Amino acid sequence: MPGELPPAGATWSERRRRALADPAMRAAVAKSTRSLADKKEAAFAAYPAGEAMRKRAVIARRGSLARLDTLLDELTRQIEARGGHVSRAAGPADVGRYVLDVARQRGVGRVVKSKSMATEEIALNEQLEEAGLHVRETDLGEYIIQLAGERPAHILVPASHKTRQQVRTLFDEEATRCAVSPPTGDATAELTAFARRQLREDFLAADMGISGGNFLVAETGTLVLITNEGNGRMTTSLPRVHIAVVGIDKIVATWMDLHDLLQQPALSGTGQRLSTYTTFITGPRREGELDGPEEFHLVLLDNGRHELLGSEFEDVLACIRCGACLNVCPVFRTIGGQAYGSMYSGPIGVVLTPLLGGLDRAPELPKSACALCYACADACPMEIELPRHILALRRTEIERSMEPWTVRLTFELWGRFWANPAGFRFTGRMARLGQRIYMRDGRLQGAPGLVGGWTATRDAPPLARESFHEWWRRRRRASRAGT
């Protein structure tokens, strides 16, 4: 059984149309992705040790996945031995039920959250808000997205599609709602100061903190949390109860595995050598400690992950959510994250969304949201074979006959003709015949059927008058005649 993801909202063509009609968003996305991709490249260039660690980290990650079940048991034992609680959740409803149970038992009214893709995946905020809890996202980008009522547009920088003017408007509205003074201007420092002041109050008033997790270390039951803003530390240090919701794929066996992994999200994500705050959390506060949460809960989220173990897609579970594949993807750079209709966008989203949510949830992503340029394969620090997976998902879709018969017939005939030299030469001759009629101003226009549909939005350069084969044969004949 695959897992369950929130619905995409609008249709693919509607989402795509909306994205292409938003030049401000597209400019912002183009700028932020290029900047992050450049920073990643510069970071590795200036730090050769980073590349050596990356190669070892891939091995560590794959090795841990190979014995995931054993490690989950060990992790659970370790956390429980230190006074923490562990729960396994098959899908969104299980997490919601568990969190709400804890909230009810502990009299929780206010929740602060640090950025977590796992909780986006299961729409946890909606579940908690429906039950009457006050939930506040505290990562600056997530806070902006929450105020805008949107979903994150990038794994790492969720509000990178917003301009500072749009952010200021959102903050002004929030200031009016809360009856506090608005930001003094739209400079980054002024906007940040407003968010800091507002969110500081939320942190100090919260009864429960919900975080995700970057890694889990099985041998000691340790949660590894990486942030730059410090909201992760606040969320896991101040409220009475801390609940971490983490995908089962985040587990590594030992601290030795972590040696090489720990810097990878920063190096590939933002080009830092290490994120500003890296926190290792092992259970709740101990006897004699005056700060830290009184209760620590870990919810291990499956949601379709376990099924990928042992499949051709297993390496997808090695993803560290750095966003490097998004930043180099020409499709992502053109349409931005929200057009994907999933919290996982870009190449990893094209693969992960149908794998976790079922191919019916997003058949359009493998089919249409990839140009097979392989830039993501080069960018992925965990060496996940994203293009191969995208092709495999396309194949599955075709095998399930989800394509219209015209498309299937065209490709079937194309395949037959091109399977032998005579057929290949024949199609070339026919195409050259055809282009005499439909070639205008140096490009193919108005041809019937699928060809016309293809060229309506793309330029097809004319075929040469003489094919390479013909030219080669003529040249050999001429040279033989000459000798």
Place this chain on the structure above:
Amino acid sequence: MTRHANAESPRGANGDAALVEEFVENWRGLDGDAWIASGGRDAVRRAIGEAVKAMVGDGEPETRRRALAWATADLASLELPGLLAEQGLDYVPWPSGSGGRGTADLPVATDDRDSGADVAGAEAAAPSSAGLQALAASSDLGITTCSWVVAETGTIALYATPATGRLPSLLPTAHLALVRPSQIVKTVADGLRLLADYMAQHGGPPSAVNLISGPSRSADIEGDLAVGVHGPRRAGVIIGDW
């Protein structure tokens, strides 16, 4: 813990200078402040004075300034209360949970920043937590030591124990950490090996370990760097022996 890191330090004194230089360069590159105090206890005390002036000097003049410091034996020899008073700061020690002073005799936070603190007051154990949080949040400076330091990433590591709480490095407007040169190692893996030694001795890691690389930052608005988002606006280190 500092003793521990000293004892396990993998290099001789000759290696220290290069590591100090590398750490300071990387820490400053992350917008952290750094003072090198070579010359023993007096030099370190002088550097603390300079750091306080630089890091909390720009506050509003009418509010009383406060520094919240770990009350460890290691820091006691620096006689912080007198030193901070010279800079116009009240010294508040982090109350040690077991055996130390209780939370009852802590100074009460007096400004508006503690208004949200009593929301959690329904729970029996909560008031002391909320009071401590309000105290830390209304402090201008947190002073701590650290367990080890990574040169190539510009990182300091702090272990949470009863005497070395999490809040002084988190909630005050600025955080100042005292670093001994012998605590500096080259790589993150070197640091994690020191943590492994701690785990071997204590049967596991502390409840929380925080690796801190400069002041808090974000690039969430148009990719433009903002320093001081949720955590301390300024993060400083003083490197010296005392």
